[in-house]
Amino acid sequence: MTLLALHQVELQHQSTSLFKQLNLQIAAGECHCICGVTGSGKTTLLQLMAMPSQFNYQGQIYHNQELRLGLVMQDPNVQIIRETIGAEIAFGLENLGYPAVNMLNLVEKALAQVGLTLPLDTLISHLSLGQKYRLMVAAQLVFEPNLLFIDEPWAQLDNQGIKELLNVLEYLLSTGVSVVITEHHSAAFSSIINFHWRLDKGAIISSTMPTLDDSCDLSIQDISRQAVLTADDRRVYDQQKPAAQSVVYQAEIDKSLSLLTLSPLNIQFNDQRPVLQLKETLALMAGDIVGLFGENGCGKTSLFNQIVGVDLANQTRISLLGKAPKLGLYGAEVGFLMQRPSRQLFEMTVRQELEFSLKRFGLPLSNATEVLTQLDLLHLASHSPHKMSYGQQHLIALASVLCIKPKVLLLDDPFAGLDNQYFARVIACLTQFALAGGAVIFSSHRPILLDLVSKSWLIDQQQLTEQCFAAKAVSL
Amino acid sequence: MSWLRLSHSHSREVISPAVQDKSLSDRMVKSKKKLVLCALAIIFSIVLSSSAFLVTRQQLGLLLLINLVMLIHAWFQQAKLAPLLKLFAIQSFITIGLYFLFYGSERVIEAVFVVIRIILVMLPSWWLASTQNGHQISQVLCLLLSTKWAFVITTSIKILPFITQEARDIYHIQCLRGARITPKALLNPLNWYELVQCVLFPLLIQLLSLSKHIARSANQRHFGSTAKHTHWPLN
Numbered sequence: 001m002t003l004l005a006l007h008q009v010e011l012q013h014q015s016t017s018l019f020k021q022l023n024l025q026i027a028a029g030e031c032h033c034i035c036g037v038t039g040s041g042k043t044t045l046l047q048l049m050a051m052p053s054q055f056n057y058q059g060q061i062y063h064n065q066e067l068r069l070g071l072v073m074q075d076p077n078v079q080i081i082r083e084t085i086g087a088e089i090a091f092g093l094e095n096l097g098y099p100a101v102n103m104l105n106l107v108e109k110a111l112a113q114v115g116l117t118l119p120l121d122t123l124i125s126h127l128s129l130g131q132k133y134r135l136m137v138a139a140q141l142v143f144e145p146n147l148l149f150i151d152e153p154w155a156q157l158d159n160q161g162i163k164e165l166l167n168v169l170e171y172l173l174s175t176g177v178s179v180v181i182t183e184h185h186s187a188a189f190s191s192i193i194n195f196h197w198r199l200d201k202g203a204i205i206s207s208t209m210p211t212l213d214d215s216c217d218l219s220i221q222d223i224s225r226q227a228v229l230t231a232d233d234r235r236v237y238d239q240q241k242p243a244a245q246s247v248v249y250q251a252e253i254d255k256s257l258s259l260l261t262l263s264p265l266n267i268q269f270n271d272q273r274p275v276l277q278l279k280e281t282l283a284l285m286a287g288d289i290v291g292l293f294g295e296n297g298c299g300k301t302s303l304f305n306q307i308v309g310v311d312l313a314n315q316t317r318i319s320l321l322g323k324a325p326k327l328g329l330y331g332a333e334v335g336f337l338m339q340r341p342s343r344q345l346f347e348m349t350v351r352q353e354l355e356f357s358l359k360r361f362g363l364p365l366s367n368a369t370e371v372l373t374q375l376d377l378l379h380l381a382s383h384s385p386h387k388m389s390y391g392q393q394h395l396i397a398l399a400s401v402l403c404i405k406p407k408v409l410l411l412d413d414p415f416a417g418l419d420n421q422y423f424a425r426v427i428a429c430l431t432q433f434a435l436a437g438g439a440v441i442f443s444s445h446r447p448i449l450l451d452l453v454s455k456s457w458l459i460d461q462q463q464l465t466e467q468c469f470a471a472k473a474v475s476l
Numbered sequence: 477m478s479w480l481r482l483s484h485s486h487s488r489e490v491i492s493p494a495v496q497d498k499s500l501s502d503r504m505v506k507s508k509k510k511l512v513l514c515a516l517a518i519i520f521s522i523v524l525s526s527s528a529f530l531v532t533r534q535q536l537g538l539l540l541l542i543n544l545v546m547l548i549h550a551w552f553q554q555a556k557l558a559p560l561l562k563l564f565a566i567q568s569f570i571t572i573g574l575y576f577l578f579y580g581s582e583r584v585i586e587a588v589f590v591v592i593r594i595i596l597v598m599l600p601s602w603w604l605a606s607t608q609n610g611h612q613i614s615q616v617l618c619l620l621l622s623t624k625w626a627f628v629i630t631t632s633i634k635i636l637p638f639i640t641q642e643a644r645d646i647y648h649i650q651c652l653r654g655a656r657i658t659p660k661a662l663l664n665p666l667n668w669y670e671l672v673q674c675v676l677f678p679l680l681i682q683l684l685s686l687s688k689h690i691a692r693s694a695n696q697r698h699f700g701s702t703a704k705h706t707h708w709p710l711n
Binding site for chain 2: 047050051071073075078079080081083084086087090092093095096097098100101103104121139140305308310327331332334335336338341343344345346356357360361400401404
């Protein structure tokens with residue numbers, strides 16, 4: 001039984017054609033995966049299929065009369081409406097006028113389906129991101145949908161979260177529910193995918209399951225195994241390398257000096273709950289690329305906030321560029337990319353966005369063009385950053401931090417929402433940055449790029465430790 | 477977050493259906509009691525907020541005392557006082573500063589009373605949002621307003637802490653990007669526009685985006701699809 005079908009569907013977005021003659025059929029019990037580069041329109045496609053009445057499209061979108069559709073968007077935090085898990089799942093039932101006494105069983109059943117057997121009055125704020133994601137799935141399952149749309153779970157969830165989600169999806173598929181996933185890193189879901197599609201230049205093309213040669217489908221680990229860069233990106237990197245080496249940095253960096261020292265410290269939430277503990281002294285040297293790894297919510301962001309001086313709780317135990325951290329103390333010497341960096345965008349064009357910091361720090365405006373070229377974003381220079389996709393906005397924010405050429409670069413989850421092409425470009429930029437004497441710490445909720453990093457700082461069971469992988473330092 | 481992952485051992489124990497029914501009915505009775513208390517809290521906060529502009533200067537002292545008790549009550553309920561006090565400090569600084577700028581020192585006392593009244597208008601709403609469950613407020617408001625308006629009001633209250641955190645994050649990141657918005661830089665009124673431009677504008681963009689997502693999430697879960705609306709029984 002065909003539940004949903006697209007026939008010759010076309011959609012215009014800001015006077016350009018986003019989708020051209022899309023054809024797709026989804027039958028009961030099937031799992032489809034749609035991948036595509038950053039900004040190709042994956043999220044828009046899901047929304048178009050789920051809520052066609054909200055779009056001005058051409059062609060036909062067929063919804064079977066028996067179709068009951070569920071949609072889980074990229075960030076569960078922006079979909080949560082209530083405070084407790086029971087009330088959140090019951091929100092839809094309330095809207096359908098279900099009697100209060102009937103709600104309890106339905107809510108408990110939906111929670112059991114996603115393996116979230118917690119008291120119904122558990123506060124949502126106490127759940128991990130992976131649990132919140134499963135909660136949003138349960139909030140859809142309570143209507144017993146026969147088709148479930150899931151938007152880019154890989155970027156949001158750690159490995160445990162992905163494992164939990166996979167279990168839920170396997171169960172749903174076994175009960176005849178259809179699933180459509182949009183994902184850059186489809187390899188993680190290869191065990192359940194029946195049909196694999198690629199959204200390319202507005203067309204949807206059937207593609208093979210993920211392989212190492214298909215740049216669209218490469219997983220992060222695959223890139224890591226391939227010594228970080230694909231052949232194309234290695235060429236781009238090699239071409240750019242001389243330019244990078246000629247960059248004049250603000251000051252000569254003494255390689256024997258530690259740029260950042262973390263003495264033993266404890267990080268706690270405001271309510272005194274412990275987050276992480278550091279028992280040994282950690283140091284960041286010039287040329288280092290450090291990976292800070294840990295599950296969702298383990299305290300990576302809290303640590304970054306303390307390093308840059310946003311949070312002064314451990315000010316005496318941290319030394320950044322020889323000083324105790326304080327907001328605004330370092331000027332252009334420290335670059336920090338926050339999570340969801342699209343929040344910082346406010347200018348009318350991408351170029352202006354980059355030039356903002358350059359003007360404030362009195363740096364050459366030509367840095368903007370240089371970084372946009374390195375990241376292959378020059379064609380977007382005159383575009384509004386506010387009309388771009390999640391991944392593109394992420395890149396613009398990253399470019400605005402890179403262009404000030406700081407001594408220390410702190411990147412909180414810099415690879416979220418990036419396709420493999422941009423992923424490799426960002427890595428090339430970071431490598432060049434380290435080669436020129438800069439030091440980088442990037443965070444991720446799964447260990448990645450172990451071939452690239454010179455040190456790995458791992459947060460496990462509330463302990464922050466330095467791990468020795470077969471790592472190589474970037475030679476200076 | 478391993479320590480936050482509530483373990484499955486945390487889940488409900490095996491209980492006989494009779495005991496389960498009794499416990500459930502007890503919880504439903506408790507929820508109803510809480511609902512009545514919430515309704516009283518809403519009326520109390522509306523009366524107090526309105527009084528802030530209606531009472532005479534002499535009666536302001538009494539009102540301040542009541543609000544102080546509410547502040548302490550909210551603090552005991554784990555509400556964060558620091559952001560609120562910061563907001564009051566900024567608001568006082570701007571209001572008194574503007575009075576001083578336009579009218580000189582003569583009307584500073586008047587400015588102080590204006591500031592106190594504004595604080596007394598805002599504080600009861602903050603107390604309500606800090607001590608009452610959003611779902612309960614929504615349930616009470618549904619008795620007086622349409623479901624849509626009750627949803628809009630309670631969602632707006634619920635996202636207040638989120639907005640505060642977003643504003644704080646955006647402020648910090650723009651400071652790190654070199655924006656002239658540090659407390660010292662803001663002593664110069666020429667830099668105030670920069671605060672609007674690089675903190676307020678992105679915050680508004682985030683709010684628009686969040687409201688769009690919440691609206692989509694609610695619509696997708698059949699919000700407004702039927703006239704009949706029921707309520708989750710456990711609060």
